Amino acid sequence: MSSYTLGLIVLVYVFALAGLSWLGFRHTKNAKDMLTGGGNMNTIVMALSYGATFISASAIVGFGGVAAAFGMGIQWLCLLNIFMGVIIAFILFGKRTRRLGAQLHAHTFPQLLGRHFKYKPIQVLTAAIIVLGMPLYAAVVLKGGAVFVEQIFEIDYNIALFIFTLIIALYVITGGMKGVMYTSAFQAIVMFLCMGFLFFFLYRALGMGFTEANQALTDMQERVPAHLAQIGHQGWTAMPLTGSPQWYTLVTSLILGVGIGCLAQPQLVVRFLTVRSSKQLNQGVFVGSLFLLVTVGAVYHAGALSNLFFMKTTGKIAVEYISDIDKIIPAFINASMPKWFTAIFMLSILSASMSTLSSQVHVMGTSAATDIYADAIKNNEAKNTTYIIRVGIFVSILLSYLVCYVLEEGVIARGTAIFMGLCAASFLPAYVASLYWPRCGKRAAFWSMVTGAGASVFALLFLHQKEAAAVGLCRWLFGRDVLIEAYPWPVVDPIIIALPLATLVLIVLTYLQPKSNALIDKV
Template sequence: MLARAVGAPEITIVVVYLLVVGYLGWLGYRRTKTATDYMIAGRRIHPFVMAMSYGATFISTSAIVGFGGVAGMFGMSLLWLTFLNIFVGIFIAFVFLAGPTRHMGHRLDAHTFPELLGKRFESKFVQVFCGLVIFLFMPLYAAAVLIGGCEFISTNFHIGYEVALFVFSVIVAVYVVIGGLKGVMYTDALQGSIMFVGMVILLIGTYAILGGVGPAHDGLAKAGEAPNLFGGIGFRGWTSMPEFGWGEKLVPGKQPNPTGYDLWWIVVSTITLGVGIGVLAQPQLAVRFMTVKSKRELNRAVLVGGIFILTMTGVAFTVGALSNVYFKQHETVRGRLISLSGVGKKPAEWDWVIAKKERGLNLNKDGTLANPAIGPDEKSVPCVLMHLDTTGSGEADTHLVYKGYGGAAAIMPAASIEGLGEGEDVASRIGQQVVVHPRATAYTRAVVEKEGKWEFNGDSIIPMFITSAMPRWFGLLFLLTLLAAAMSTLSSQFHALGTSIGRDVYEQVTGRHGRGVAVTRIGIIIGIVIAVLISGYARGGYIIARATSIFFGLCASAFLPTFIGGLFFKRTTKAGAIASMVVGFVVTAFWLLFVKDQEARALGLCQALFNKRSLTMPLATPISPNWHVVDPIVVALPLSFRVAIVVSLLTRRPSEEQLARCFPSQAKTS
């Protein structure tokens, strides 16, 4: 069992790591002499550093903790995201987009992603609009990364989540604000290397614990045959894709199930397409292409980037799914049984563990509680919980589901205690040392307490697996892996956020070009504060994956048609670019506020305006069979592309002078 207390080895190694990171940030500061150095690292970064920086920025605690946790919930269907990450995020991005982005960025002397688009279309609006979208919504993605890092830090250092959040944010802010992109990319290369080593060892260790590759996957297939909490939305096992369909699922002899195909649309549209396509329009990634001096460096970076992404996401998603085998068949928890809770004959006496939390989830149409035992915004499972002291501190530090009540009994763990006789009451073991086999799935093992209530937290699956399954030395290595993953992504996020408000908004709106770096650094601090506030408020559920998908999908819908049109099609006009960006943004916002049920319910605007949690409710009406779980990118991105094409064809093409600047070898051809 990984020690939860902070010891001298942990403190020493983390301090050494932070000193090295600080040195690299200082080195970046020493070598940052101009705005070009600060914004795009002087355009002379080594291809290995660029590839590792790109990969480390792309892969964060969001991928390892957040999406790894989702794989623990929904299974290996997430490996399709690994395929898209490599094919789209590396192959298409580096082979087709990187070269034109680098060439055009150099020719137009663009320092940021919004500036590249603004100069390509000679539009201050394009640059300012793009900068504002990044500045306003990047904190959502940053919050997802912060949550992932702090979940693990707070668990392993036995400190409060809020303290971890504050300390971690300050560390990241210091070296980003001081070091510029050179400092960011130097630290990214170090952090990417740590991440790679940590994930390789994690995969090997997981298979060793589970008895090898074959037994591990056989065990996962068998575990998926049992009744599951997600069976009602199309779950068919951790080694299978969810059940595909559109509309109500019809089963002979049973009532139609309006949510029977929801999981397929969640996994494919939100998790896979949202992130898999959205990576092409990530400003903090696209700017990396402008940091190398030639196309040869980009080509040399493809192999490094591909191997890195395959290892990071492939391992995270595979281990996340396989954690179900460990928790169900192999986990043994030793400690003193402090107490049992939820024991009783009445629902009011049971422990109701929150499985889902959204606005109005437990309300009838007349506003009364559907289940009086739980809150208005909860969907909960009735259970008996065991609370154990596994560290000798005298306080309960591990919380397990002992059994479920009623209809939940079949889908909840049936924990067993070694030596407990048939008919013997488990309460008789309170105060004694016990050996417990939880027999839980990854999701039902991840029980956490938040604001005095118990809930299943998908974002806790990977931290709990590492804590329970791995030796202490690996826990420390993985801590550094997550620190590296979070810091590399956060530093680049905040750098992109700061340059967006400083160079792309402030300088363009005010016309003052001498204070861009100062405003950038102020913008970074503002962005960090916003991200920290979101992190403290939104923690719980699988918010890491959801927030990441929202930001990636928004960037794809708002920026990708303009980005591709600007790089490859001379006929794309300023009006077409503006219309495409506005339509992509507006449709995405409308979908999140009024159509996609989980987000619309949480935001509450649809409820306030129309007295409905979303416009797609009630379920399975002729106009809304599965729209309530379809991601905005499925609708917004095609509309954005179509608008860019139609408006560009209906408006005057750019001037020959502008085309000559952007496409010097093709300016006179049509």
């Protein structure tokens, strides 16, 4: 496809986003509109926006690449995305969250926790974890989008990153939450159609049917490289050897980290505050589930089968043909799909990146501006809140942009898992308690969050081989990469340590202290 046609398609897409963002801007009159879209969003918009926020370029480019390397076992993540991320999240968390939010007039996740426990330090701590931790996740999403633009347009990565950041900055700062939700719902439709097409066209590219292609991939088991077989790889249609390093990475980091972590994602939780009643959430369960199955399920499946395609066309498996796993999916799409689809697919990657990123920077900006600056520092006396939120969003985007320059190769999926694990360990016990455990008090919630965040950071810096070795603090202090070198500790994800610890602290402190002053009868 000529660069002229490609440019035209992107231009139309950007104009559509600009129009929706303008619509959001027109309907944003006050801080509530800016934070939760006025609290009366439509079912379809809410569910699609939730799905699009959930599925980032990281899920497509990063985890699709992981599927190419690890195989179809990553489908468990798709299952957890649907089961935990939509069914459990909407039915068991969403309804109560919405009711609690309405009751407490909470418009952000930190406000929800802080006001429920009637303890401002909880609100500030939640906001601080978001502001400090989310730039890593936002940066990997940004990188995912920029890498794809770099590959497709064949332009310099730095230019791709800059343009990409600029577009997101413009429409999030102007459109607020309404702009974010309108654009992400539109982007979800683009993603849904593209991934659906990818799933069906994949078999045409391979020249095989569903079972035949899976069987051919199974038959490629002997092509697993020795270095992957050594760490537990048993082929692309089999789970890694139980207890092997690859099994720990796949199961504890990627599947559990992301699968459980998604329940306590501030940018997703805030979606529950944007609807008027539980009816919208009931209706959204199917829309969200279908969206995730088609988008995530298709790309993970395609990622694993890309090995078959590369073997047929180049005589090499995916990770031999392209060493950076973050570049496997873009390269596969480029090589296997019709040229016109490559351009359209690029829009779906851009959509995935933009929808997630816009929600991330919105949450970071509102946390910094509303929860820390306006609520905590100015004690709710700040004037012109919408302006402050816009400044907060701008600073968040700038921070994420800068973090992109310190990221190394193949970091997209891992960066996502780190942030989701941090969120789960820090927020999940207190969040669940706020919805279901009236006895839990503010100190138990606060120290549980401190423990979860602290244990996550400690495990990343001193226990988990990949991050601890990369940062080097443990080596500098103790002369070795990790504190506990005995297997499997260096490959056990921090969430496996931090989440139980945070939960334990919450339970013990709740039973040790007198009954809370933040009891609720039923939410």
